[in-house]
Amino acid sequence: MPLQAGAIVDAMRKRQLGASDLMVSEICLGSWLTYGGAVEHERAEACVAKAFELGIDFIDTANVYSGGAAEEFLGEVLADRPRDSYVLATKLFFPMSETDRGLSREQVAKQIDASLRRLRTDYVDLYQCHRYDWDTPLEETMEALTEVVRQGKARWLGFSEWPEEQIREAQAMAGVEHFVSSQPQYSLIWRGPERDVIPASRELGISQIVWSPLGQGILTGKYLPGQAPPSDSRAAHQRMNYFMDRAEDEALLERVQRLKPVAAGLGLTLAQLALAWVLREENVASAIVGATRPEQVSDNAGAADVSLDGETLAQIDEIIGDRVLYEPPASVGMRD
Numbered sequence: 152m153p154l155q156a157g158a159i160v161d162a163m164r165k166r167q168l169g170a171s172d173l174m175v176s177e178i179c180l181g182s183w184l185t186y187g188g189a190v191e192h193e194r195a196e197a198c199v200a201k202a203f204e205l206g207i208d209f210i211d212t213a214n215v216y217s218g219g220a221a222e223e224f225l226g227e228v229l230a231d232r233p234r235d236s237y238v239l240a241t242k243l244f245f246p247m248s249e250t251d252r253g254l255s256r257e258q259v260a261k262q263i264d265a266s267l268r269r270l271r272t273d274y275v276d277l278y279q280c281h282r283y284d285w286d287t288p289l290e291e292t293m294e295a296l297t298e299v300v301r302q303g304k305a306r307w308l309g310f311s312e313w314p315e316e317q318i319r320e321a322q323a324m325a326g327v328e329h330f331v332s333s334q335p336q337y338s339l340i341w342r343g344p345e346r347d348v349i350p351a352s353r354e355l356g357i358s359q360i361v362w363s364p365l366g367q368g369i370l371t372g373k374y375l376p377g378q379a380p381p382s383d384s385r386a387a388h389q390r391m392n393y394f395m396d397r398a399e400d401e402a403l404l405e406r407v408q409r410l411k412p413v414a415a416g417l418g419l420t421l422a423q424l425a426l427a428w429v430l431r432e433e434n435v436a437s438a439i440v441g442a443t444r445p446e447q448v449s450d451n452a453g454a455a456d457v458s459l460d461g462e463t464l465a466q467i468d469e470i471i472g473d474r475v476l477y478e479p480p481a482s483v484g485m486r487d
């Protein structure tokens with residue numbers, strides 16, 4: 152029987168977000184490329200409904216996703232749910248027009264208001280800097296973000312893909328609000344944050360909420376070595392195929408296939424194994440998944456509560472071997 156709008160099934164385990172009082176579901180629903188974008192409205196709405204039904208009440212978006220349309224879509228579909236029944240995160244930094252970009256005082260003030268308008272809410276739970284802004288003094292950004300929190304427009308602050316030195320500088324700054332979350336790319340094939348951001352975050356009251364934990368779908372096993380991507384997949388889609396060069400790495404695809412029996416032996420799908428892998432790290436509060444269909448949301452929700460033992464983790468490492476990357480993803484180098 153379908154649940155009423157706003158109903159929460161308390162089935163999914165939650166984790167505390169850094170030093171904040173926010174509890175977030177271990178699986179978060181993301182909206183890059185999908186909602187308000189390439190996934191049609193009805194299907195996108197069904198994904199959000201399925202997420203709530205399964206206890207996923209943490210939603211991630213950004214002003215720039217589909218040029219504002221992802222926030223507009225979420226504003227519409229969340230409008231009938233009690234505002235305190237979900238945790239809403241958005242971001243700013245990437246260009247919204249020829250002149251609107253970055254993390255200056257003026258932009259922070261302007262972009263939060265525009266996001267709140269599209270999201271049809273008075274506040275977001277988490278306001279994140281999508282990248283570091285090398286053209287604005289850090290102090291200016293932190294003061295502007297602090298103003299946003301003190302005005303009640305955002306409850307907590309986060310960043311995505313910031314360098315360790317700038318993270319430490321921000322957390323040490325006096326008289327400003329501090330960050331509670333970091334949003335890096337992290338998956339069993341992309342482990343860069345283990346080298347610097349995760350150790351620093353443990354010291355600094357910051358949790359990770361990780362993006363592309365399924366490697367944009369590669370870790371679901373749908374991309375087979377020597378074969379064209381399935382016609383209904385992201386890699387085959389003209390508007391969603393961004394930074395997907397690893398779907399052409401034949402050795403990687405072959406090794407992902409070898410993970411299938413490991414997952415099956417535990418009664419898991421490959422997607423669940425990959426998500427449980429990121430959630431094994433206590434500093435990860437949530438894995439942000441993209442989903443184009445409600446069935447994918449259900450599959451992914453099944454990873455919450457799964458614990459992988461040491462033997463399984465060693466087996467995964469042995470199979471993936473040298474296909475693990477540690478350098479930052481291509482999008483991190485994108486400057487506005």
Ligand SMILES: NC(=O)c1ccc[n+]([C@@H]2O[C@H](COP(=O)([O-])OP(=O)(O)OC[C@H]3O[C@@H](n4cnc5c(N)ncnc54)[C@H](OP(=O)(O)O)[C@@H]3O)[C@@H](O)[C@H]2O)c1
Nearest residue numbers: 181182183311362363364365366367368384385440441450
């Ligand atoms: N901070 C940043 O810079 C940044 C960057 C990127 C993303 N993000 C955030 O992270 C979120 C997740 O990123 P992502 O979409 O790349 O993550 P992902 O979960 O690794 O990949 C999502 C894609 O995998 C496929 N998929 C998902 N679950 C599946 C399942 N159970 N079985 C089969 N296929 C499945 C779907 O592709 P198909 O199209 O093939 O169905 C989906 O579009 C974004 O929505 C966004 O909120 C943040």
